[in-house]
Amino acid sequence: MTLLDLLSPLSAGINLLLVLISVFTSAFTAAVGVGGGLLLIMALAQVMPAAALIPVHGMVQTGSNVGRVVLTWRHVDRTVIAAFLPGVVLGALAASWLLVRLPAGVLELCIAAFVLYSCWGPGLPRRALGRVGVLLAGALTTLLSSLVGASGPMVAAFIKQGQSDRLAKVATFSACMSAQHLTKAFVFGMAGFVFRDWLGLMLAMVASGFVGTWLGLRLLRRLSEHRFDALFKWALTLLALRLVWLGASRLAG
Template identity: 45%
Template sequence: MFEILLPAGVPPMIALLLIAVSFVTSAFTAAFGIGGGTVMLGALAGAVPPGVIIAVHGLVQVGSNLGRSYVQRAHALWPLVARFTLGSLAGVALGALFVVALPERVLLGLLGVFILAMAWIRKPRIPGLASTGLLIGGALSTFITMFVGATGPFVQALLLPLNLEKRQLIATHAVCTTIQHLLKVFAFGLLGFSFADWLPLVAAMILSGFAGTLAGTRLLERLPERWFLLTIKLVLTIVGLDLLRRALL
């Protein structure tokens, strides 16, 4: 019976593994804001056909980030979210036009360099970063997510210079990435991708992810601010270096 609910080519054991991975990655992202989406992308890359990875990943991330946004909604800074969303609308429209035209290596390399720079290079105080910067960053990150899927570290790096309190940072990041992935799923639907066969598996992954979000949120409340910021920088560094590695292969 379980096999009937699964997409063609996905064995039951692989499906159960993806459901478990969804719990772990959602817990990590709820606690640290980043990393989970990238790990989930890697898990999908080893389990599902290449042509559906980005679209299915986007649908899973909508559910995961939506649950995180709900749980942490009281701390989200909505004016920042609104500016990011305006930029994202432009980014998804442009990405839909070029989704099959640009080389992935170039985008991976640029994303890796940006993440490393935002994590470790001291940023000057620039007037308007919270407004214009989020508009541009929303457009650029949403454009890139159409090609490489997991741009959560990009969005996190974009928010870091604003010196938000840890709960504000995680909650605002959650809402921004929810909107970004939702726009991506909508765009892939317009481009002809059929999500119907994947809905039962994705629904199970989303439920598992929500349980992980609740567990990760409890960890966030107990995590000292200093260790929180250090962990984010270390994760950003690992992700950035891995993106450069993939760009050079």
């Protein structure tokens, strides 16, 4: 039995593939600003048991986002984080006891609608970008993240409205997502998920993700503000369209 076999209940080849995918998805998010998390959860969904999908994805994304924060901490908007964190706590508490869920597909369509509005509609009202608006965004997206694991585009679309600098967008988004994904340890721990079985794979993917983040940030610093904004906007749009397709498919059964 090789070291790769010991990483998780999956086979050695699958473990190695997921570690390599973590490099790519982390680099993608660091360079473009969003999208790596959804690409990763799509890859994990092909090979991982459903019960492990969101908690393992959440822990890997925590490590990946923390890595980006470490490398870009000077650009984090601390005012946004101070307002976002209480909302994260409220959203996590709600997720830990929520029993009633919307019909499959509705959540995905709601997220997609918000993202498309943020990208192509008029800017959000100034009040929505204040402390109360940021707090509510933190609560809502944390709740959605625990239910469907797909809140990244919604958080990114919100951050996009309040940040003008590309490094500030990536850094602030990563700090928000670090806190949000970390709550999954609490939510799924309370639900009885055994993280220990997947710990080796999660640590390996976090380490390889840090390498990807470093590579992606090197590319980000070479991009102009205009080119980054265009890539960011279209990445969000494509992710939203995927959510529309996924939501519609689930509603249709």
